Amino acid sequence: MKDMTINAIFRSLFLLLATTTWAAEAAPRSLAEEVNTFIGSKDDGNTFPGASAPFGQIQVSPIGSHYSGWRYDDPQIRGFGHSFVSGAGCWEQGGQVSVLPVTGRIGPGGEFDTAGAKTFDHKRYGSRYRHDGENGQAGYYKVRLTDYGGIDAEATALTRAAAERYTFSNRGEGHVLVNVGQANERHAVTGSAINVVGDRVVEGKLVTKSFCGGHQYTTWFRLEFDRPFKAFGTWGEAGGVVNARHSMEGEGKPNGAWLTFDLEGNPSVTAVSAISHVDADGARNNLRSEGMQGGRLLGFDAMRKRAQSVWDKELASVRVHGGSTDDRAVFYTALYHALLQPLTGSDADGRYRGYDDRIHRADGWTYYEYFSLWDTYRSQNQLVALLRPQRAADIGRSLLAIREQGGWLPRWGYASFETNIMTGDPVTPFLVDLWRFGAMKGREADAYAALRENAFGVPPLNSRHAGRSGNPHYLEHGFVQYDRAFPSKGMDVDPHHGGSATLEYALADCSLSLMADALGHGDDAAVLKRRGRNWRTLWDADIRDEEAGFSGFPRPRTEDGQWYTPADGRYGPRSHHGFHEGTAWQYQWLAQQDVPGLVEAMHGRDQAARRLDTFFAYDALLADPAGAARKEWVVGPYSYYNQFRYNPNNEPDLHAPWMYTLIGQPWKTATVLHAAQRLFTNAPNGVTGNDDLGTMSAWYLFSAMGLYPVVPGTGQFVLHPPRFARIDIDLGQGRTLRIDAPQADGDKLQYIGNVSLRGRAHPSVWMDWESLQQGGRLHVELTGTPPQQGWGTRPDDLPASPCAADPATLPGAGR
Numbered sequence: 001m002k003d004m005t006i007n008a009i010f011r012s013l014f015l016l017l018a019t020t021t022w023a024a025e026a027a028p029r030s031l032a033e034e035v036n037t038f039i040g041s042k043d044d045g046n047t048f049p050g051a052s053a054p055f056g057q058i059q060v061s062p063i064g065s066h067y068s069g070w071r072y073d074d075p076q077i078r079g080f081g082h083s084f085v086s087g088a089g090c091w092e093q094g095g096q097v098s099v100l101p102v103t104g105r106i107g108p109g110g111e112f113d114t115a116g117a118k119t120f121d122h123k124r125y126g127s128r129y130r131h132d133g134e135n136g137q138a139g140y141y142k143v144r145l146t147d148y149g150g151i152d153a154e155a156t157a158l159t160r161a162a163a164e165r166y167t168f169s170n171r172g173e174g175h176v177l178v179n180v181g182q183a184n185e186r187h188a189v190t191g192s193a194i195n196v197v198g199d200r201v202v203e204g205k206l207v208t209k210s211f212c213g214g215h216q217y218t219t220w221f222r223l224e225f226d227r228p229f230k231a232f233g234t235w236g237e238a239g240g241v242v243n244a245r246h247s248m249e250g251e252g253k254p255n256g257a258w259l260t261f262d263l264e265g266n267p268s269v270t271a272v273s274a275i276s277h278v279d280a281d282g283a284r285n286n287l288r289s290e291g292m293q294g295g296r297l298l299g300f301d302a303m304r305k306r307a308q309s310v311w312d313k314e315l316a317s318v319r320v321h322g323g324s325t326d327d328r329a330v331f332y333t334a335l336y337h338a339l340l341q342p343l344t345g346s347d348a349d350g351r352y353r354g355y356d357d358r359i360h361r362a363d364g365w366t367y368y369e370y371f372s373l374w375d376t377y378r379s380q381n382q383l384v385a386l387l388r389p390q391r392a393a394d395i396g397r398s399l400l401a402i403r404e405q406g407g408w409l410p411r412w413g414y415a416s417f418e419t420n421i422m423t424g425d426p427v428t429p430f431l432v433d434l435w436r437f438g439a440m441k442g443r444e445a446d447a448y449a450a451l452r453e454n455a456f457g458v459p460p461l462n463s464r465h466a467g468r469s470g471n472p473h474y475l476e477h478g479f480v481q482y483d484r485a486f487p488s489k490g491m492d493v494d495p496h497h498g499g500s501a502t503l504e505y506a507l508a509d510c511s512l513s514l515m516a517d518a519l520g521h522g523d524d525a526a527v528l529k530r531r532g533r534n535w536r537t538l539w540d541a542d543i544r545d546e547e548a549g550f551s552g553f554p555r556p557r558t559e560d561g562q563w564y565t566p567a568d569g570r571y572g573p574r575s576h577h578g579f580h581e582g583t584a585w586q587y588q589w590l591a592q593q594d595v596p597g598l599v600e601a602m603h604g605r606d607q608a609a610r611r612l613d614t615f616f617a618y619d620a621l622l623a624d625p626a627g628a629a630r631k632e633w634v635v636g637p638y639s640y641y642n643q644f645r646y647n648p649n650n651e652p653d654l655h656a657p658w659m660y661t662l663i664g665q666p667w668k669t670a671t672v673l674h675a676a677q678r679l680f681t682n683a684p685n686g687v688t689g690n691d692d693l694g695t696m697s698a699w700y701l702f703s704a705m706g707l708y709p710v711v712p713g714t715g716q717f718v719l720h721p722p723r724f725a726r727i728d729i730d731l732g733q734g735r736t737l738r739i740d741a742p743q744a745d746g747d748k749l750q751y752i753g754n755v756s757l758r759g760r761a762h763p764s765v766w767m768d769w770e771s772l773q774q775g776g777r778l779h780v781e782l783t784g785t786p787p788q789q790g791w792g793t794r795p796d797d798l799p800a801s802p803c804a805a806d807p808a809t810l811p812g813a814g815r
Helices: 002-026 280-291 300-315 325-338 380-387 389-406 427-436 444-456 471-477 494-518 522-531 534-538 592-601 605-616 618-623 628-632 656-662 666-677 695-705
Strands: 059-063 079-081 098-102 129-137 140-145 151-157 162-168 173-179 189-197 201-209 216-225 231-236 239-242 246-250 256-262 268-276 318-321 351-353 359-361 412-414 539-545 550-554 716-719 726-732 735-740 751-757 766-768 776-783
Touching: 059 140, 059 151, 059 162, 098 151, 098 162, 140 300, 151 300, 162 173, 162 300, 173 268, 189 231, 189 256, 201 280, 216 280, 231 246, 268 280, 300 325, 318 325, 318 695, 325 380, 325 695, 380 389, 380 427, 380 695, 380 726, 389 427, 389 444, 389 726, 427 444, 427 494, 444 471, 444 494, 471 494, 494 522, 494 534, 494 550, 494 592, 534 539, 534 592, 550 605, 592 605, 592 656, 605 618, 605 656, 605 666, 618 628, 618 666, 628 666, 656 666, 656 716, 666 695, 666 751, 695 726
Parallel strands: 735 776
Antiparallel strands: 059 079, 079 098, 098 173, 129 140, 140 151, 151 162, 162 268, 173 256, 189 201, 189 246, 201 216, 216 268, 231 239, 231 256, 318 726, 351 359, 539 550, 716 766, 726 735, 751 776
């Protein structure tokens, strides 16, 4: 009996220990830990793997040889920069203040030879590293540098302050190099200054020229260490100077400081950092505000805990149930990327540098900067408005401040200046959607005045802004002329891409007509609605793609109104002429505001569907759901031209999968989205093309959640099969939208059988904003059989096109 009792006790202890061990191993990771920041860091996704807060002002991430700052297979880490833009396609994307821990002798003839400046080039002194053990989570990054005896580098970040911890393997001495003369590859430093202050601080400023060769702007910085350095010096064009506290150099000149630490008894050195676009006091205040507590520097682990707690809260606003570990990593990394920008522009004291280059103060709100509007108006803007209404309100207010202080609304706003990158009129659908979602409440009149000025005018010649540079011709003739010789205020200007600019203007006009009508501007609304059909002025019914067998495509027109014909006398819809980063095949679908007109121009619904089938290689998607998208669609990230397929790498046709739904074939939308989602993977090349400040990530999120904002200004979200069995979306004010799809399986091709909303049948293929923001339960029944006569196929199930003409109006009839 005694033995049996002892055995029973041992069995119980064994089971208890086993259960405890299993529970510890099975403990769920935090959402911040589920993020894989390496997704998109290869094949020109152009994301960065380092640390940032949501919409953070400062980021700490590796610098390599890639123009965007970093690529997953870069051979060495040159340093850790302190300012990055996520996913943009142009060069010059930050990396200011390049910091690297090293070992070796600094002095004449040493590994860092102060007799000259050559050894202080971060392209030469950069360290090799290894991916084994590298860790990239939301708010935290770690990598092992394999040179200099081996050094572990870690980074974390809050909104306005960050921290780095460098742990040396060697004992004796270790150095931290602070390089202000170099930044990301192709990001030229045109001037810099650095100061060593006391025995713990380095601060200064650097002027860089960005974006796509744009205007110069200044970044001030401060680095404060957790313990004193025992030696220091600076380097410049003439070499290094021991014990020097100041260095200042001009364009392209080497400049920086080294700090030497005693590693005996403590192999780790932590630096807390902050930047500002206002002045040196701005950087100091930012560091004090978020990098210190009780007058002391916040420790690295304490800051990391705060940073990842912030991310856990942000990411928990969308909760997915079901799916694999990889599915969750892809989803939450996409959410992470979509919530990185625009960047916080106002300092801790509310000050920010406006587009007039003067200092202003955001009192009680946050000023934002870095607006890639041509990209973000299509998906990322709506996602932020849906999930972060207060941030969306501040974003809208920031755009109005830019207009007030800079004289005009921006197109691609970088730091405190307008770059004029890209074409069309993206700020209009961007701001109109913010109005539709309630983010412009109390500022509707100001927003409409700014948008009307933009839609009916052109900035003065001496303004930095280009605005709608094609407006003079567009307002008179209904199209933007194709003129490659048109003077430009930057790299891009609308007449250089007259075909796509016309389509973008028309889409923007239609969205603005809805705002005008709602605000009581009836005459404007009527004019803008007519202009919303201006895509028709470019529709050449006679142009034919002989290989595909379709007639009628948008075609650019010259200033005299003639169809553009290249020198060889042959124009085809796959050519590069007249359309920005795309072809007529891709841009033909950018008329979602007038689906009846577009269908008629394509010779009816059946022919429009056939054209979509060809565009998406629909038969191939059915035959090979797992691999056809990559085989049929994906070309190089910058191979925009001579294409007739869907381009998942770029923005112009992002909405095209839902054109099937808008003509009554929602099951085909499901097929396309299922194929497209295969392109988003839990790997460094897991984003197709540039992520473009979260645009592609936001597109994926909407595709996985089962709704997408197809037509700007309408507030309509078109429905499709969710990827997860259940998704809870917090909408603010205590409201949650619960999307239930119990049969959901991301590995299978599935279709919507029926939908119910808050317990009532919902035959419509869309939800409007007013209904969505009420929250409640959206129940989606999925099936493996295409319901070709079922849900979403009747005319009454489809939304009305906001700028459709009277049925008697024919395509090609002009304005």
